Amino acid sequence: METVSGRPGTLRPEDWLMVRPEGLYCSPGDFFIDPTRPVPRAVVTHGHGDHARAGHGRVLATAETLAIMARRYGADFAASTQALAYGEGLAVGDARVRLAPAGHILGSAQAVLEHGGQRIVVSGDYKRRHDPTCPPFEPVPCDVFVTEATFALPVFRHPDDRHEVARLIDTHRRNPDRTLVVGVYALGKCQRLLCLLREAGYDRPVHIHGALEGLCDLYREHGIELGPLLPATVADKQALAGSIVLAPPGAIADRWARRLADPIVAMASGWMGVRQRARQRGVELPLVISDHADWDELLATLRDVGAPRVWVTHGREEALVHAARGMGIDARALALVGFEEDES
Ligand SMILES: [Zn+2]
Ligand SMILES: [Zn+2]
Numbered sequence: 001m002e003t004v005s006g007r008p009g010t011l012r013p014e015d016w017l018m019v020r021p022e023g024l025y026c027s028p029g030d031f032f033i034d035p036t037r038p039v040p041r042a043v044v045t046h047g048h049g050d051h052a053r054a055g056h057g058r059v060l061a062t063a064e065t066l067a068i069m070a071r072r073y074g075a076d077f078a079a080s081t082q083a084l085a086y087g088e089g090l091a092v093g094d095a096r097v098r099l100a101p102a103g104h105i106l107g108s109a110q111a112v113l114e115h116g117g118q119r120i121v122v123s124g125d126y127k128r129r130h131d132p133t134c135p136p137f138e139p140v141p142c143d144v145f146v147t148e149a150t151f152a153l154p155v156f157r158h159p160d161d162r163h164e165v166a167r168l169i170d171t172h173r174r175n176p177d178r179t180l181v182v183g184v185y186a187l188g189k190c191q192r193l194l195c196l197l198r199e200a201g202y203d204r205p206v207h208i209h210g211a212l213e214g215l216c217d218l219y220r221e222h223g224i225e226l227g228p229l230l231p232a233t234v235a236d237k238q239a240l241a242g243s244i245v246l247a248p249p250g251a252i253a254d255r256w257a258r259r260l261a262d263p264i265v266a267m268a269s270g271w272m273g274v275r276q277r278a279r280q281r282g283v284e285l286p287l288v289i290s291d292h293a294d295w296d297e298l299l300a301t302l303r304d305v306g307a308p309r310v311w312v313t314h315g316r317e318e319a320l321v322h323a324a325r326g327m328g329i330d331a332r333a334l335a336l337v338g339f340e341e342d343e344s
Contacts, residue, residue, distance in 0.1 A: 011116040013144045013309065016095075019334060024122060024146070028115045029095030031060070033122050043097060045124030046108035047072065047187055060084055060092070062099055064107025064222060068187065071218050086135065102126040103137035104291050105188030106219055112140050120144040121305065127290065128297040129161065132195035133188070133224050137301070145307035146334065149315030150292040151270055158270060158294040164287045165196045168266060171285055172244055179237070179260040181245045183252035183267035183283070186212050188291050190246055191219045193268050194226040196289070197244070207232035207240055209247035209256075234259045253281055270294070299323060 016027050023035035031041035038055035045051055045061075047068030052061075054073040059066065063083035070077060084090055086109065089098045099109035104125045111122040121142040128137050151158070172180045184190040190212050197206065205228040208216060216226055232245045234256060241261040251257060252265050267283040270290025278286035293301060302310060302324055310331040312320045317333035324331035 011118065013118055013120055016115050016118075017113065017120050017122075017144070017146075024334075026092075026095055026113055026115075029092040029097065029113070031092060031095075033111050034124065041092075042078075043111050044069070045102065045111060045122070046105055048105070048125065051124065054078070058082065060090070060097065062086065062107040062109050065109070066107075067218060067222070068107060068215070071214055072187075086138075100138045100140050101135040103128060103131055103134060106134050106191070106222060106224065108134060110138075110140065112142070118143045120146065121307070122146040123148065123301075125150070125292055126301070127293045128301060129158075131192055131291075132199065133192050133219065139301065139304035142305055142307045144309045144311060145302065145305045146311045146313060147298065147301065147320070148292065149298070149312045149317050149320045151290065151294050152298055152312070152316040152320035154295050154319070156270070156273060156294045157296060158273065158288050158290050161196055161289055162200065164268070164289050165193075165200045168244075168285070168287055169197070169200060169202055171264065171266070175264060176242050178262045178264050179240045179243060179245055180285075181247055181252055181257045181260060181263045181265050182287070183249040183265070183269070183281070184212070184246050185269070186248055187215050189268055189289070191216060191224060191226060192291070193246065193289065194229075195224065198225070198227045202244075203227060204243070205230045207243055207245040209245070209251055211248050211251070212246060237261050249281070252283075299327075302327060302329060 018025055022032050022037040022039050024033045032039045033043045034051040035042050040057040042056040043060045047065050052069050054077040057079045059078040059081045066081050084099050086101055096114040098112045102108040102110050102124050113120045119142040121140050125148050126137050207230050209232050237260050257263050264284050266285035268287040268289040271277045272286035273288045310324045310329050311334040313334040321331045
């Protein structure tokens with residue numbers, strides 16, 4: 001690969017998008033993308049806690065992401081906010097910013113940055129498969145593609161979501177007296193699983209743990225149909241027998257779930273593809289339902305965006321860097337800190 005470093009007057013992508021302790025910094029626009037510490041100006045790709053934090057000065061994000069942040073952190077989560085619709089461009093300093101759908105959760109976006117005739121796409125978290133709760137990932141041709149690598153190993157090949165949901169419904173039908181408790185992350189996974197259940201024809205009320213109510217309401221306010229929901233209170237455990245209960249992962253592991261009538265513990269997460277993790281969590285029915293791209297989707301995405309350079313971050317950088325190089329891409333790992341594997 002030709003290198004342009006040292007050639008006077010030639011802009012390198014790493015001269016205008018770089019890693020700082022606060023996060024990924026766009027110098028011509030003087031803003032950070034998904035900063036992990038409070039900064040004056042932030043572009044936030046989506047509402048998960050490792051990307052969207054309270055305490056920034058100005059926050060630029062989709063209206064949905066801003067609504068999610070306000071619901072989680074309170075209306076004063078930032079000094080000021082600006083909503084940007086998908087596809088709408090904005091000049092920020094000497095950079096241009098636009099947001100493209102990432103297909104990850106409601107409001108999730110890729111940050112498309114332009115400066116000096118170059119385009120860098122910071123994809124945030126993304127997936128490529130059908131999700132009724134958000135528009136699909138849009139491949140944006142670019143000079144540099146910054147990709148996540150959460151499930152970037154060939155062992156991570158997620159099955160069809162419909163197959164996993166069919167297993168859930170089947171287990172429920174075969175155990176009419178037991179309570180089927182499914183661990184779901186509060187933002188995104190919960191609402192997506194509800195939509196997938198409805199698409200599979202499950203139309204009975206689903207009971208939800210109190211910690212999931214606020215974000216389910218928010219999704220409904222944004223036009224996402226979740227079907228009939230009822231509160232899941234342990235006090236009423238006989239009423240929950242024979243029904244599906246959604247609860248945060250923390251609740252399925254503790255006494256909350258064990259007080260239910262003869263519970264079957266399930267969990268919906270990309271990590272459920274790792275049998276050991278399911279066992280550690282005491283999960284009887286692991287459901288591999290992920291809001292991240294699997295190995296094949298990551299490679300397909302590199303082909304689709306066609307970027308000659310790829311920077312790989314938060315996850316298993318090594319394997320994806322190696323595979324990308326094999327595709328003739330100038331790939332390298334970008335050492336960003338502060339991204340957890342929560343909410344995957
Ligand atoms: Zn996320
Ligand atoms: Zn993330």
